[in-house]
Structures are given as C-alpha cells and as structure tokens.
Amino acid sequence: MRLRNNDNVLVIKGRDRGKQGRIQRVVRKDGRVLVEGVNMVKRHSKPTANVRQGGIIQKELPIQVSNVMLVxxxxxxxxxxxxxxxxxxxxxxxxxxxxxxxx
Ligand SMILES: [Zn+2]
CATH class of the missing domain: 2.20.70 (Ubiquitin Ligase Nedd4; Chain: W;)
Structure with a gap:
C-alpha cells in the first residue's frame, strides 16, 4: 500500500472525481482508503448503543486506491x-x- 493515514489525495475516478481530501483510514486488505468527504452515502439507521441518534446519517465509504492519487x-x-x-x-x-x- 502506497498511501497512509493523513495523506492528501485527489479522486481521479467516479462520482467524486476532482475532490481532494485527507485519508482517514486505510483498509489494507480491501485495497481501499477512507477519504474525508468523499463517497458520502446516506444510511438509514436505528438508534443503537453506539449511535444514539437514529434516522438518516451521512458517512463516507472507503474507495479503491486506484481511484485516487497522492497530492x-x-x-x-x-x-x-x-x-x-x-x-x-x-x-x-x-x-x-x-x-x-x-x-
Ligand atoms: Zn512532488
């Protein structure tokens, strides 16, 4: 894996092409990285012990390493x-x- 936490990357493919963000997490086994503000999805969730607030929340999903370039x-x-x-x-x-x- 060439990328690390806190690297600043540019998205070069997909829906968020052109966006820049900081890597928050590297998912080595999947070859993916979680980039701040990129690949946001809406999740409908019920309140649980961890997440007190239910309803629609927005969160990032990890994207393929090949879809980003290091800045x-x-x-x-x-x-x-x-x-x-x-x-x-x-x-x-x-x-x-x-x-x-x-x-
Ligand atoms: Zn350089």
Missing part, C-alpha cells in the same frame, strides 16, 4: 509515488515529479 506536499500536484532506500536503510516514498521525499 505531493512539495509540488502540490497529483503524482505517482516511487520508493527509495535512504542512507540509513529506511524506505521512503518519493514523488516521481519533483523527486522529493514525501513524509
């Missing part, structure tokens, strides 16, 4: 990611456009 923190563009091993042996993600390391 580089340096060049501020949606970019592809490559990996690089740093001098201290750790693996870092780098932007394929500006080649800066992405935190």
């Amino acid at each position: 580089c923190t340096h060049c501020n563009q949606p970019v592809r990611i490559s990996f690089k091993v740093l001098a201290d042996g750790t693996k870092a993600r780098t932007c394929q456009r500006c080649e800066e390391v992405i935190e």
Whole structure:
C-alpha cells in the first residue's frame, strides 16, 4: 500500500472525481482508503448503543486506491509515488515529479 493515514489525495475516478481530501483510514486488505468527504452515502439507521441518534446519517465509504492519487506536499500536484532506500536503510516514498521525499 502506497498511501497512509493523513495523506492528501485527489479522486481521479467516479462520482467524486476532482475532490481532494485527507485519508482517514486505510483498509489494507480491501485495497481501499477512507477519504474525508468523499463517497458520502446516506444510511438509514436505528438508534443503537453506539449511535444514539437514529434516522438518516451521512458517512463516507472507503474507495479503491486506484481511484485516487497522492497530492505531493512539495509540488502540490497529483503524482505517482516511487520508493527509495535512504542512507540509513529506511524506505521512503518519493514523488516521481519533483523527486522529493514525501513524509
Ligand atoms: Zn512532488
């Protein structure tokens, strides 16, 4: 998985194409990410112990990783990611456009 929590991503496919948001959760086994404000659905729910308020609530559903691109923190563009091993042996993600390391 190339993406992590709190990454800023751009949606490139589907209903929310063009939207940007922060990753709130990575669902590794499904290859999906939950992006803030993207893929909102309405759920009709009854009050439960966890959710006191019943009725119609809006929530995000995770979307496919292939439908988003990481927005580089340096060049501020949606970019592809490559990996690089740093001098201290750790693996870092780098932007394929500006080649800066992405935190
Ligand atoms: Zn960049």
